[in-house]
């Protein structure tokens with residue numbers, strides 16, 4: 001990217017974050033309803049801290065906007081300081097939301113100046129870091145929405161983030177499409193941006209397999225619940241069963257009700273569960289138990305990428321404005337809903353590809369140190385910016401996490 005392109009993309013991404021925060025009150029933006037879900041104020045500050053720390057602060061004569069704030073907005077980068085505890089981000093009434101916004105404006109002005117005036121060598125060295133910062137902010141745009149959803153859904157008044165469009169669906173029969181096995185290559189091809197965890201390209205041997213034509217629906221999940229899926233230990237991994245008992249899981253996160261009467265909290269407020277919409281906010285443990293109940297399994301990330309590598313990344317992503325997984329209107333010709341709607345749990349542990357090399361310097365902490373006890377999710381969700389997703393993209397969360405827009409696609413052998 002040249003200077004003008006980088007500056008323009010930077011400005012666009014920063015503006016989008018502000019637009020996503022616009023429907024919120026100041027009070028909405030400071031609450032933290034669980035350790036994993038950060039306040040909107042923190043997301044707005046943290047993404048700003050990222051640019052100030054990894055770009056502007058490396059420049060001579062840079063004066064920090066307010067260096068005392070840095071530990072508060074450092075997420076997990078031990079090499080640049082001691083981060084404030086994640087679970088305590090919602091205890092900070094200062095800096096205020098308006099102070100964080102002033103910080104954003106100041107950093108944006110300095111970044112614009114840097115893009116225009118940095119000498120050639122400095123620009124070439126730091127432009128890739130700015131690009132990582134832009135992609136990082138896109139990740140936080142999705143997190144901002146998932147975390148706001150948790151804040152609003154935790155409130156008995158069930159406030160809406162904003163009104164959402166209603167989506168009418170049609171029943172689409174579940175079908176499996178067969179794919180050949182063989183030696184395949186997955187990973188980022190080097191065209192455009194990719195994270196270090198998508199590299200290098202690496203080979204996998206696949207047995208012939210079949211992939212479901214669509215995502216698992218809420219109606220199918222209701223059938224699992226009616227068949228006592230949450231009460232049958234034989235369907236669950238031991239750790240999942242323990243967790244499910246401890247947390248008293250009996251339905252996806254954000255479902256409330258009993259029998260056939262279930263309500264769901266969405267970013268548009270609470271409404272009845274639509275049995276035709278993709279099920280969302282389920283953990284890996286639940287997805288795995290459901291797949292076993294259904295006589296199927298979760299796809300591996302190599303199988304998923306084998307199918308999607310040649311597909312367009314179209315789908316119900318952030319820009320669609322739905323902010324909720326949508327039911328299908330018509331039966332697909334092939335495999336559909338691969339991008340957008342919900343992140344799809346895979347059976348693959350989040351591990352480095354053979355030959356993995358982390359980003360250089362402090363950004364080596366970005367991905368690599370989380371490659372333990374997490375599972376890979378693929379495909380993006382209704383909260384993922386369209387520019388952010390690609391076939392090789394590897395998202396990852398612990399197996400019990402369910403506050404992300406995470407759902408299920410089934411696979412099986414042929």
Ligand SMILES: [Fe+2]
Nearest residue numbers: 046075136140
């Ligand atoms: Fe971050």
